[in-house]
Amino acid sequence: MDIKSIGVVGSGQMGRGIAQVAAFSGFEVVMYDLNQESLDFGMDFIKNQLVRGVKKEKWDQNTADETFTRIQPSSKIESMAKCDLIIEAATENKEIKFKIFEDLDAIAKPEAILATNTSSISITEIASKTKRADKVAGMHFMNPVPVMKLVEGISGLETSEETFAAVQAASEKMGKVFVKAKDMPGFAVNRILMPMINEAVYTLHEGIASVEDIDAAMKLGTNQPMGPLTLADFIGLDTCLAIMEVLHEGLADTKYRPCPLLRQYVQAGRLGKKVGRGFYKYE
Ligand code: CAA
Numbered sequence: 001m002d003i004k005s006i007g008v009v010g011s012g013q014m015g016r017g018i019a020q021v022a023a024f025s026g027f028e029v030v031m032y033d034l035n036q037e038s039l040d041f042g043m044d045f046i047k048n049q050l051v052r053g054v055k056k057e058k059w060d061q062n063t064a065d066e067t068f069t070r071i072q073p074s075s076k077i078e079s080m081a082k083c084d085l086i087i088e089a090a091t092e093n094k095e096i097k098f099k100i101f102e103d104l105d106a107i108a109k110p111e112a113i114l115a116t117n118t119s120s121i122s123i124t125e126i127a128s129k130t131k132r133a134d135k136v137a138g139m140h141f142m143n144p145v146p147v148m149k150l151v152e153g154i155s156g157l158e159t160s161e162e163t164f165a166a167v168q169a170a171s172e173k174m175g176k177v178f179v180k181a182k183d184m185p186g187f188a189v190n191r192i193l194m195p196m197i198n199e200a201v202y203t204l205h206e207g208i209a210s211v212e213d214i215d216a217a218m219k220l221g222t223n224q225p226m227g228p229l230t231l232a233d234f235i236g237l238d239t240c241l242a243i244m245e246v247l248h249e250g251l252a253d254t255k256y257r258p259c260p261l262l263r264q265y266v267q268a269g270r271l272g273k274k275v276g277r278g279f280y281k282y283e
Contacts, residue, residue: 001111001166003173004028007083009100011035011042011073013274014117015089017145020046022087023070024063024146025174030083032074039073046071049146081107085170087139089117092242097121098129105130113163115139119190119239120246123156123183133158137167140187141176143235151176156183185250186243194243197235198259200228204279205261211279233278237262238271 004027008019011033019031019042033039050064072079077100080086086108088100097118104114114136116126127136138154151171155164171178181188200214209217215227224231232240244258265271265278272278 001084001113001162003084003113003166003170005030005083005085006170007032007080007086007108008089009033009077009080009086009104010089010091011039012089012091013143014141014145016042016045017143018087018089018117018141019071020049020067021145021174021176023067024059027070027170027173029071030074030079031071032077032079034075034077036075039075043071043073077103078107080104081109083108083112085113085115085167087115087117089141092119092121092239094121094125097126101126101129101136105132111135113137113166115167117141120186120243122185122250123154124158127156127158134160135163137163138183138187139167139171140181140189142189149175149177150189151178152187152189153178153180154183154187155180186247190243191247194240194247195256197228197232197240198244198256198262201232201259201262204229205259229279232262233272233280233282236272236274237265237278241266 006022006027006029008015008029008031011031015031019029023029031042047068050068053059054061054064086104090096090100097116101114108114114130116138117140118138119140123138127133130136136156137159140152142148142150153168168178186194203209203214204211211229215229218224219227241258241262244256247256270277273282276282
């Protein structure tokens with residue numbers, strides 16, 4: 001299938017990044033969010049990112065203007081009806097995603113592909129909520145989407161080869177490198193990344209090193225661009241905990257048990273950068 005238009009469900013951190021990159025790559029984009037305030041914020045954020053790019057001479061004003069006009073915001077899910085590929089990037093919650101996929105299945109044109117940016121929920125289970133499981137796949141983008149080169153592609157049990165080839169082609173047109181992973185808890189990236197972050201929290205919990213020293217050790221000692229606790233704040237501690245729980249439950253192995261301190265921070269509402277407090281404080 002030749003994909004020309006992309007629908008993005010959700011205008012949060014991931015959705016707005018995907019919408020920006022898709023529009024920049026020449027796709028017609030509809031960004032849908034039922035929360036008008038979040039939608040307006042998402043559009044403003046994209047506009048600012050495009051303006052910053054012009055100032056930094058990454059692209060010219062014309063490119064920025066054309067990219068922005070290719071994104072149509074909408075607060076109605078029916079706006080997804082005309083899209084060839086719909087990428088869902090809503091909250092990482094099973095029930096929310098299941099409902100969105102039921103709704104999208106009813107609204108989207110029969111040949112449309114439905115993809116999910118889930119970081120840990122089973123693609124096979126999400127696909128089972130639709131009557132087109134062969135046209136459902138995982139497209140796991142990394143944050144910040146405009147900067148990170150990877151899309152992790154996940155094929156569910158029923159995903160057809162045509163569908164997988166189409167999402168790979170769309171990802172590559174967006175300038176991303178596509179890596180294939182099996183539909184198992186955490187796929188490849190989070191199977192490796194989250195236990196590392198969780199272990200960094202244990203290292204803090206057991207008093208082995210301070211927040212700053214854990215980050216400095218991993219940044220300077222292993223050449224990571226940010227330390228694991230900074231990265232946890234950046235991803236969101238609630239998201240990190242949710243993914244650890246999926247690994248723990250789905251793989252039934254105690255080595256994936258979430259650190260009690262991570263759980264306690266989430267209970268306290270210290271969810272990371274987005275709320276101004278996690279392992280660090282943010283202005
Ligand atoms: N949106 C768009 N661009 C951004 C950005 C954002 N939110 N944040 C930074 N950038 C851009 C900057 O504009 C800058 O661009 P130029 O070089 O062209 O000027 C570039 O990224 C570098 O930014 P900075 O100089 O401000 O800062 P930095 O060098 O520390 O890089 C970073 C910032 C790219 C975020 C880097 O620290 C990094 O790579 N961190 C690790 C990120 C990571 O691991 N992400 C994956 C998280 S896991 C995930 O997403 C999946 C999941 O399921 C949980």
